[in-house]
Amino acid sequence: MPFGRFAALAMIGLAMSALPARAQNQTDARVDIAYLALAVKRVVPLSYLDQPPADDGLQGARLALADNVTTGKFIHQDYHLEEAIEPDPAAVIDHFKQLVGQGYRNFVTDLPADLLLKVADLPEAKDATLLNATATDDRLRGADCRAGVLHMLPSRAMLADALMQYLTIKKWQRILLVSGQTDDDKAYAEAMRRSAKKFQIRIVEDKPWTFVPGARRTDTGHFQIEAEVARFTQGISYDVLVVADEEDNFGDDLSYRMTDPRPVAGTQGLVPTSWARPFEQWGATQLQNRFLKQAGRWMTERDFGAWMAVRAFGEAATRGNTTDPIAMGRFMHGDEFELAAFKGARLTFRPWDGQLRQPVLLADARSLVSVSPQPGFEHQFSELDTLGYDQPETTCHMH
């Protein structure tokens, strides 16, 4: 081999091991990520205190972009986030097609399940990676799973298992299940039923909540609510009331008003979630602080899902040492991918359904109560797989 060639090879070797100190913009490889969202008019929640932010989710994506950009500076990578937020499903689909036409393949989605599936099934989505940042539907990880779609937030099954594990170690084994009327509430309640069976928790009564108060926040409206909740829970013997009310329509009205004094858990009270305001372990304080500083409000679970999604693209590009979207997608599905997301453990995707493995927090409004999996729930491969659908029981057959 001529010496010159050898020297050149050696130099490449060196350059690869010692990443160049400072990037020059004109030579940076660019990673384009699109944030594809349907702007949903969120229902005003029961509590006046927590109004849904207009930029829920998006702020998390922006923060992760800033994190990616800082990292990318050191290794000749630049990142761009295209914010594609549309008011109706047809516009979302059009915008998606348009972005694919422009070369976008990395998508973070904030879409309801049906629309996400429509997008994923478009011929334009063939080479795209869709990171579902906000939808928790089990069917997206089950019968309706798609090869190009990965899921950042814990599924409802994982949330339910996280709660039931905790109830098991507390020996609170009899629950009253109260579910709202929306499809999401029904899906949440169904996840609780499945999980209760799995952990041998007894649902002593399974009741729908149908009461519509006239005007609970008007003067003396509270008398009516208290009387209704007392009547609703009378004569039932249970340890915990588990509520399924994803839109915050009535769940906050249950505590302190039932006939017997019992704690509330589920969508209100003790909530299984991937992010909560009181959470400060494993360096989470840093993310809480950075988010507050950027957005001027607290980080929500949707923000956290979007943060993880944009960071996942960043990790795929940095660790996979590529900015090619197809290679990045492959890297995320592989064994080497890991995401650090302030949960102590490294997070990886389950190959059988594209779900991100992760610990689940149990928190109320003011304190972190626990983090599941609970000690003692063991698994052959990863304790994190005691939450949600494990490989032998998956109904996902990727296509």
Add this chain to the structure above:
Amino acid sequence: MPYALMVLATVLLLAVPARAEQILVSNEKDNTITVLDGESLKTIKTVPVGARPRGIVLSKDGKSLYICASDADHIEVLDLATYEVKRVLPSGPDPELFTLSPDGKLLYVSNENDNMVSVLNIAEGRIDTEIPVGVEPEGMGVSPDGKVLVNTSETTSMAHFIDTTTHEVIANVLVDSRPRIAEWTRDGSKVWVSSEVGGSVAIIDAAQHKVIQKIRFDIPGVPKESIQPVGVALTEDGKTAFVALGPANRVAVVDAQSYKVEKYLLVGQRVWHLAFSGDGKKLYTTNGVSNDVSVIDVPDLKVTKSVPVGQAPWGVVVAP
């Protein structure tokens, strides 16, 4: 020096009663420094300091302790004779960890919230320079000759090599997720970097800026997700390394030549930082969840004692 004077000096030195060393521990949650007597392991004093004390470093003369008061956004200087905070130094926002230049004149501070390393001139009480680094800078280690500073950034997951003369980043080495500590070998040839979430320790060749070895840990009966390496301490002879494994509640003993893990020592809960006694025969660990310090007998490789300290003990330093 005239002979008589030398004798006098020796006599004087001998005459001063030998004070036992002090073990200093920062308690993140109750905003105090616990001072333990190195011999009796009794608490001599609990000193209230600024909010959220984390990183602590001894001054070159051993008479003061520098404290990162993270939530107070400054550095405090604790006089170890009087146990009073005698000075407050600027640090940049959210100082977490820092390291002292070998000449004792500068503190290199990681500012976790704004992706900077601040260079603090101690005598002047002034920040001379800020160096942009990755997201959530944490670990800081300066080479024995003082020429190169290594900073780790937790979310970027890199070890940044910084020239201390020009303050330029000269190399960036990708390591496993959430790197916490950068510890130089005494000969300045290598840097050990622990990755908390990645669960590994990378050995970086300091001249080539290249990871030459990666140490992983496997403890029977402990879920691999709980193995989260943070503190790293190398013995004076360079033959043995101790690695604190966080919520695995163990300190790994590593042969620093073959990089093989020899033993795991069970200590308190969520073990983070480590410090040797002056003679190198004992190793102290801070255990953030059990609120204590474990004492490891280094020649015997046995845990001999646990000593209660404040809430969420974080950093530990031994003062002569």
